[in-house]
Amino acid sequence: MGHRGDNANSLYRSNSFSSLGPGRSQLxxxxxxxxxxxxxxxxxxxxxxxxxxxxxxHGWLEHLYWGVxxxxxxxxxxxxxxxxxLPFDPIPEKAETFKPHIFVVSDILKRQxxxxxxxxxxxxxxxxxxxxxEEASRLENACWRLLAMKQRRLLREREMAEGExxxxxxxxxxxxxEDERALLFEEAVAKLMNDIADTRLKAASAKxxxxxxxxxxxxxxxxxxxxxxxxxxxxxxxxGRNTKLLExxxxxTGDYRIPSFRVMYADGSHISPMLYKTxxxxxxxxxxxxxxxxxxxxxxxxTDAATLIVTLADPFTDLEVDLHYTVYEDxxxxxxxxxxRNKAPRGAGGVTVLKLASATVDFxxxxxxxxxxxxxxxxxRQVTVQPIVEGYRGVDSRRGTSSHQHNPFAxxxxxxxxxxxxxGEVYGFALMYSGNHRIEVEKTETGRVRLNIGxxxxxxxxSLASGGSLESPECIMAYSSDGLTYMSQQLHKLIxxxxxxxxxxxxxxxxxxxxxxxxxxxxxxxDNIMQIAKEAKEIGVELLVVDDGWFxxxxxEYTSLGDWDVDFRKLxxxxxxxxxxxxxxxxxxxxxVEPEMISVQSKLYEAKPEWxxxxxxxxxxxGRNQLVLDFTRKDVRDYIYxxxxxxxxxxxxxxxxxxxxxxxxxxxxxxxxxxxxxxVFHRYVLGVYEVFRMLRARFPHVIIENCAGGGGRFDVAMxxxxxxxxxxxxxxxxxxxxxxxxxxxxxxxxxxxxxxxTVPNHQxxxxxxxxxxxxxxxxxxxxxxxxLTKEIxxxxxEQLKAMxxxxxxxxxxxxxxxxxxxxxxxxxxSSVAAWMFVTPDRLKALVFAFIxxxxxxxxxxxxxxxxxxxxxxxYTVSELVPTTIRRITSVQxxxxxxxxxxQFGKPTIxxxxxALLNCGLxxxxxxxxxxxxxxxxxxxxxxxxxxxLPPGGASSPVLNKRKSRDxxxxxxxxxxxxxxxxRSVSSRAVV
Ligand code: GLA
Numbered sequence: 001m002g003h004r005g006d007n008a009n010s011l012y013r014s015n016s017f018s019s020l021g022p023g024r025s026q027l028x029x030x031x032x033x034x035x036x037x038x039x040x041x042x043x044x045x046x047x048x049x050x051x052x053x054x055x056x057x058h059g060w061l062e063h064l065y066w067g068v069x070x071x072x073x074x075x076x077x078x079x080x081x082x083x084x085x086l087p088f089d090p091i092p093e094k095a096e097t098f099k100p101h102i103f104v105v106s107d108i109l110k111r112q113x114x115x116x117x118x119x120x121x122x123x124x125x126x127x128x129x130x131x132x133x134e135e136a137s138r139l140e141n142a143c144w145r146l147l148a149m150k151q152r153r154l155l156r157e158r159e160m161a162e163g164e165x166x167x168x169x170x171x172x173x174x175x176x177x178e179d180e181r182a183l184l185f186e187e188a189v190a191k192l193m194n195d196i197a198d199t200r201l202k203a204a205s206a207k208x209x210x211x212x213x214x215x216x217x218x219x220x221x222x223x224x225x226x227x228x229x230x231x232x233x234x235x236x237x238x239x240g241r242n243t244k245l246l247e248x249x250x251x252x253t254g255d256y257r258i259p260s261f262r263v264m265y266a267d268g269s270h271i272s273p274m275l276y277k278t279x280x281x282x283x284x285x286x287x288x289x290x291x292x293x294x295x296x297x298x299x300x301x302x303t304d305a306a307t308l309i310v311t312l313a314d315p316f317t318d319l320e321v322d323l324h325y326t327v328y329e330d331x332x333x334x335x336x337x338x339x340x341r342n343k344a345p346r347g348a349g350g351v352t353v354l355k356l357a358s359a360t361v362d363f364x365x366x367x368x369x370x371x372x373x374x375x376x377x378x379x380x381r382q383v384t385v386q387p388i389v390e391g392y393r394g395v396d397s398r399r400g401t402s403s404h405q406h407n408p409f410a411x412x413x414x415x416x417x418x419x420x421x422x423x424g425e426v427y428g429f430a431l432m433y434s435g436n437h438r439i440e441v442e443k444t445e446t447g448r449v450r451l452n453i454g455x456x457x458x459x460x461x462x463s464l465a466s467g468g469s470l471e472s473p474e475c476i477m478a479y480s481s482d483g484l485t486y487m488s489q490q491l492h493k494l495i496x497x498x499x500x501x502x503x504x505x506x507x508x509x510x511x512x513x514x515x516x517x518x519x520x521x522x523x524x525x526x527d528n529i530m531q532i533a534k535e536a537k538e539i540g541v542e543l544l545v546v547d548d549g550w551f552x553x554x555x556x557e558y559t560s561l562g563d564w565d566v567d568f569r570k571l572x573x574x575x576x577x578x579x580x581x582x583x584x585x586x587x588x589x590x591x592x593v594e595p596e597m598i599s600v601q602s603k604l605y606e607a608k609p610e611w612x613x614x615x616x617x618x619x620x621x622x623g624r625n626q627l628v629l630d631f632t633r634k635d636v637r638d639y640i641y642x643x644x645x646x647x648x649x650x651x652x653x654x655x656x657x658x659x660x661x662x663x664x665x666x667x668x669x670x671x672x673x674x675x676x677x678x679x680v681f682h683r684y685v686l687g688v689y690e691v692f693r694m695l696r697a698r699f700p701h702v703i704i705e706n707c708a709g710g711g712g713r714f715d716v717a718m719x720x721x722x723x724x725x726x727x728x729x730x731x732x733x734x735x736x737x738x739x740x741x742x743x744x745x746x747x748x749x750x751x752x753x754x755x756x757x758t759v760p761n762h763q764x765x766x767x768x769x770x771x772x773x774x775x776x777x778x779x780x781x782x783x784x785x786x787x788l789t790k791e792i793x794x795x796x797x798e799q800l801k802a803m804x805x806x807x808x809x810x811x812x813x814x815x816x817x818x819x820x821x822x823x824x825x826x827x828x829x830s831s832v833a834a835w836m837f838v839t840p841d842r843l844k845a846l847v848f849a850f851i852x853x854x855x856x857x858x859x860x861x862x863x864x865x866x867x868x869x870x871x872x873x874x875y876t877v878s879e880l881v882p883t884t885i886r887r888i889t890s891v892q893x894x895x896x897x898x899x900x901x902x903q904f905g906k907p908t909i910x911x912x913x914x915a916l917l918n919c920g921l922x923x924x925x926x927x928x929x930x931x932x933x934x935x936x937x938x939x940x941x942x943x944x945x946x947x948x949l950p951p952g953g954a955s956s957p958v959l960n961k962r963k964s965r966d967x968x969x970x971x972x973x974x975x976x977x978x979x980x981x982x983r984s985v986s987s988r989a990v991v
């Protein structure tokens with residue numbers, strides 16, 4: 001690995017901007033980050049959208065535009081003329097403190113932040129320790145080697161200087177102070193990063209639009225032409241911060257809107273103007289020093305993303321802020337984060353950070369709607385849309401987890417009507433954080449709207465000693481000019497390809513599982529587990545998950561959390577014997593744990609009461625009769641990790657359900673000083689991430705399913721560790737339609753934990769037809785949560801077998817297809833829902849429609865217009881699970897389990913894509929809980945996969961034996977067998 005002479009110190013080769021060529025020297029570009037030096041403007045170019053901001057005459061970052069891609073030569077300077085000077089708009093006396101050295105590009109090249117070195121190093125070593133990663137461990141080794149070489153060279157030089165000549169003992173080291181050592185170490189890191197940057201450069205130039213490296217001298221000359229900037233150009237009004245669109249709003253300097261951050265200095269001052277200082281660009285993503293999860297793979301060469309880091313500085317203090325923008329060129333997504341740093345010399349006094357947003361986005365004056373996902377236990381992520389009106393609005397969590405109540409996701413949609421699925425500009429924000437968050441929106445007198453998103457500033461303070469820094473979580477910002485569907489599809493794809501663990505990406509589909517919770521609750525015994533396992537195997541289940549109750553003396557909710565040892569009363573042969581027996585049947589084995597919790601009735605609490613959050617001698621609250629472990633403590637984390645490791649090492653466990661069944665109260669750590677108590681909420685989350693990270697690193701192939709009393713911690717950060725999340729404790733299919741629909745706004749369907757459960761449902765006591773329970777669960781990870789030994793008839797067992805086969809066949813379309821929402825169950829005028837999945841090649845699709853409550857018998861549903869299909873294709877529409885309820889007179893229904901009822905009178909019809917898109921499918925959903933499922937296959941696809949139908953038709957031996965048990969709407973699930981082959985194959989004349 002080579003590096004270039006002068007630039008040997010340069011941290012990242014990619015810091016340099018290349019010129020776009022003669023005559024356009026003002027434009028510097030590095031992949032998707034463009035810098036127009038003359039206008040001091042940054043353009044971040046995504047797949048179809050553009051995000052632009054500039055450094056204004058004061059040194060503030062003025063936001064200009066976020067929308068569809070403009071012409072490359074569009075001069076956005078005119079946008080500055082939108083600002084109007086208002087009488088009550090405070091303006092700084094003068095812009096004297098802003099030193100416009102930004103255009104001396106060599107500064108950018110030379111910018112060697114000690115902090116970045118330190119952070120990179122910290123992140124590298126941390127990853128190396130907790131996450132096996134070849135690049136990270138090579139980095140560490142190489143750094144040590146470089147350091148050793150450097151020390152030896154120094155020793156030799158010293159010896160030569162002292163006239164002793166080189167000694168033979170080349171392994172000797174000279175004694176060094178901590179600081180000297182740190183300095184050398186940083187140099188070693190810098191050199192190494194430079195080499196890595198070289199490798200990245202090579203990878204980058206192998207791709208189209210590779211960037212060219214210019215000699216610093218040449219670039220410097222061009223840059224030096226651009227230094228006059230602290231002048232307000234003629235014709236422009238002087239406006240203050242309060243009315244400008246800003247990228248990052250400081251506190252106390254004239255912007256009265258909700259600020260992006262707030263600090264308190266040792267002298268009691270909160271005032272901190274933040275002015276542009278410098279910027280740099282890197283290929284790929286930048287790891288977090290604190291170990292928080294990020295989008296992308298921290299230590300791999302990721303050539304589809306570039307990160308712009310703009311550094312702001314308070315000219316009066318030593319405080320700096322880095323704004324990170326990672327641009328994904330194949331997506332309409334920018335990932336933002338903020339880092340705040342106290343660069344004061346040692347002993348100069350600390351700073352307390354009271355607020356730090358991950359992103360601030362100011363929207364120009366217009367009508368907007370705000371969409372967010374409030375909810376509660378058993379009714380998570382209920383889509384709510386309101387117009388944004390003057391004033392302030394915040395949605396947040398103060399519960400220590402991202403919460404059932406307010407998901408860390410929101411949308412701002414332009415327009416005076418609610419956002420639509422297929423048109424209109426929408427801006428989605430997903431915070432990658434699992435703790436207290438806040439999304440705040442403010443519309444001011446100018447009609448402009450600000451959104452801040454980040455850690456909740458309530459009960460938050462973070463002391464930054466000199467040299468210290470604090471990183472915000474990342475915020476994923478998605479843009480769509482075509483409504484909500486495209487926004488969601490972008491988020492789904494980004495999460496599937498850049499967030500969930502590598503092992504579960506691509507074509508991976510999770511196994512069909514059976515979870516024992518609703519079958520046995522706390523009464524899990526070796527015998528009943530084995531009985532259900534045998535039944536599960538018979539119907540085609542692939543993974544058996546033993547839920548709560550297998551450890552300590554866990555007979556109810558009052559006891560044993562923390563005592564992660566097998567309860568031999570229930571599992572007399574132990575865990576390994578159970579797992580082996582389950583494996584022996586051909587099933588994988590999974591287990592439930594709740595690592596963050598402690599029961600007062602437990603051995604752990606007896607031994608370590610101080611490990612629970614809370615202040616000694618004061619009252620504290622219990623949630624689900626349990627306390628929360630203080631995950632800010634390393635001893636607690638180490639203990640819990642060792643326990644989990646021991647469980648996973650003790651047997652062949654391939655799945656873990658990590659639960660968290662209460663929110664935090666009395667948040668106080670007995671190990672932290674009084675000054676650091678404001679850090680407990682955030683440190684808790686960092687602690688949880690650490691244990692997850694260690695677990696992932698140690699057991700990369702174990703599937704972790706995250707859960708928090710159902711879907712109380714459904715956020716992008718958790719998806720970094722667990723490819724799937726239990727979506728809700730409510731397994732009722734009709735409730736699930738709304739919950740899963742809301743969840744789909746931000747999160748991929750492949751991540752939505754969904755199970756078929758028994759009737760009456762345990763949470764709602766509702767009877768829903770098995771068909772509908774099946775099709776709803778199909779739109780997620782898919783599994784079961786019922787007692788197969790008692791709650792299923794012989795006929796139903798056959799149906800479940802067919803269902804599982806069907807799921808296996810359809811899962812790739814559900815996991816990897818593009819998701820389209822068609823009918824909105826939150827639309828107050830209806831109680832129907834519909835959605836569909838389309839493969840990227842548009843050759844296959846699945847369409848689902850449901851009705852939860854039939855309001856009026858005579859009212860027709862609209863035809864279901866499909867989306868995403870090729871208008872020029874011919875498709876076969878096959879109804880996969882017909883119903884058995886028919887209308888026998890105009891006032892009467894009857895069920896005939898022997899006669900399937902198809903929506904179109906027959907199992908398949910053939911229609912053009914154009915007709916499906918424009919006329920739509922006529923759908924009849926006749927009774928509460930009715931549903932239908934269509935498979936749509938393009939004839940091009942059929943032609944390439946032609947199969948011959950076996951003889952036989954709709955009559956099935958299973959069907960004739962069928963005993964109706966699952967209430968009205970019982971369907972001919974046995975027919976699934978025949979439905980698995982496209983019906984139209986034998987009549988393909990239409991191709
Ligand atoms: C939570 C989960 C359930 C189940 C129980 C066990 O409520 O959401 O699925 O695991 O805990 O106690």
